[in-house]
Amino acid sequence: MAKEAGFSPPKAKTWCDHLALLSSDLTRIPKSDTPCKRCQDLKETWVCLSCKDVFCSRIVNRHFVEHYEQTNHCLAASCRYHQRIWCFRCEALLDARVIPQLRSFLSPFNVSFFAFVIFIVHIPITHILSHV
Numbered sequence: 200m201a202k203e204a205g206f207s208p209p210k211a212k213t214w215c216d217h218l219a220l221l222s223s224d225l226t227r228i229p230k231s232d233t234p235c236k237r238c239q240d241l242k243e244t245w246v247c248l249s250c251k252d253v254f255c256s257r258i259v260n261r262h263f264v265e266h267y268e269q270t271n272h273c274l275a276a277s278c279r280y281h282q283r284i285w286c287f288r289c290e291a292l293l294d295a296r297v298i299p300q301l302r303s304f305l306s307p308f309n310v311s312f313f314a315f316v317i318f319i320v321h322i323p324i325t326h327i328l329s330h331v
């Protein structure tokens with residue numbers, strides 16, 4: 200077995216040292232169709248979880264990267280997939296479902312998303328409740 204298998208995607212981290220930067224109120228986040236604050240791009244936008252401003256990704260005009268470089272706000276959530284949270288300092292995805300500080304962020308949005316997942320994969324509801 201070669202050690203450098205390297206093909207599996209990196210696993211989302213279940214903890215990050217920068218969670219202290221999170222806004223104290225993650226319940227009022229801009230809507231998913233909010234454009235980048237600088238260039239108005241709508242394709243690939245991320246919301247800053249420290250100040251809740253919206254910027255485009257590095258495949259568009261890198262405005263989030265600039266925001267991070269200027270402010271050190273390193274935690275971003277994809278506007279399209281809220282459960283996708285990226286830490287620029289860790290350079291890693293964070294698993295919002297298992298990080299308590301991020302669960303309050305997910306809950307107002309993804310109620311329907313999780314309901315859908317529960318419907319599709321038939322997660323026993325008792326299993327979910329035991330983790331609340």
Ligand SMILES: [Zn+2]
Nearest residue numbers: 235238255262
């Ligand atoms: Zn932009």
Ligand SMILES: [Zn+2]
Nearest residue numbers: 247249250272
């Ligand atoms: Zn910010």
Ligand SMILES: [Zn+2]
Nearest residue numbers: 215217286289
């Ligand atoms: Zn981090």
